[in-house]
Amino acid sequence: MDEVTQYVTTSDGLQLAVYESGQEHAPVVVLVHGYPDNHHVWDGVAAELADEFRVVQYDVRGAGFSDVPGATSGYRIDQLVDDLGCVIAAVSPESPVHLVAHDWGSIQCWDALPDDRLGVRIRSFTSVSGPSLDHASMWLRAMHRGPVRRLLQIVESYYVGFFMAPVLPEFCARRGIIGRMVEHSSSLGRPSTRRIGETVERSEAEAVNGIALYRANMPGRLLRPRPPHVTLPVQVITPSHDVHVSAALAAEAPRGYAANLTVHRIRGNHWVVAQRPAAIATLVRAFVDQVTPELAGAPDDSDYPR
Known part of the structure; x- marks a missing residue:
């Protein structure tokens, strides 16, 4: 979706670009993208859901047509949560x-x-390939419960340390190296012929700006975790070939902190939301029906994508 429907002002005075589609008076689904994406990563899912919901996408700060913070501190998770609240x-x-x-x-x-x-x-809440940093830190610390899986996750997260370095990550982003890293991870276990670069447009600025997410949040969250306890219904979708967030981390880290947790494993890699939008939309729709039974009947198990 290309046309901004409104700009929302954040608590620190930035403007966030918001895009709306679907049914005007239907339940609202808000789609939040990650790094180094913009709202377009959700276009396929939004199109699938638009016949039943009012669908809201927005460019997070530093991406798309939204404003860019003037300092790394502007990317702290507390501020990002405030942004979501404003939207x-x-x-x-x-x-x-x-x-x-x-x-x-x-x-x-x-x-x-x-x-x-x-x-x-x-x-x-439906989470795809994005665990709480605090939950992840607690999971990694429990080495006695499965050291191999945890050590593999640490190895697969090598890029986190790389993003902490000064200057070099920005240089690599401007030279297209981060883009090539994304292309590589998007080619693993693909359920279709579509690569992420063919479905989502990104800019150099988005790759550069988003590096601040790691610097603003990773050290404190991983070293001094304060894991949030959640009572509302949570669905975690774990792609089978995600080299950035292992299925073990995504599925196990929230346990003990999310009281109403559903986990679905799905074929695909880290970019499954762009590559298999119909499958993601099916899981979202079924979960919404499950937690709001007044809207629709619960689906049969055969309706779930694999």
Whole structure:
């Protein structure tokens, strides 16, 4: 979707570009993208859901047509949660929304879920390839429960340390190296012939700006975790060939912190939201029906994508 329907002002004065589609008076689904994406990564899913929901996409700060913070601190998760709250207040002031997020979009949304943040404004949450950093830190510390899986995840997360370095990550982003890293991970276990570069347009600025997400949040969250406890319904979708977030981390890290947790394993890699939009939309629709049975009947198991 290309046309901005409104700009939402954040608590620190930035403007976020918001895009709306679907049915005007239907339940609202808010889609939050990660790094190094913009709202376009959700276009396929939005099109699949538009016949039943009012679908809201937005460019997070530093991406797409949204403003760019002037300092790394502007990318802290607390500020990103405030941004989400501003968007929800603007698009659905009267009713709670169904939240769906991917990658860094999902990472930030976990902090929005407790009741003392935005939990009362959110009816359900679907997370794809984006665990809470605090949950992830606690999972990694429990080495005695499966050291091999945890050590493999640490190896697969090599790029996190790389993004902490000064200057070099920005240089690599401007030379297209980060883009090639994305292309590589998007080719693994693909269920179709579509590569992420063919379905999502990104800019050099988005690749550069989003590096601040890692610098602003990773050290404190991983070293001093404060895992959020969540009572609202949470669905975690774990792609089978995700080299950035292992299925073990995504499925196990929330256990003990999410009281109402559903986990679905699906064929695909880290970019499954762009490559298999119909499958993601099917899971989102079924989950919404499950937590709001007044909207529709529960689906048969055969309806679930694999």
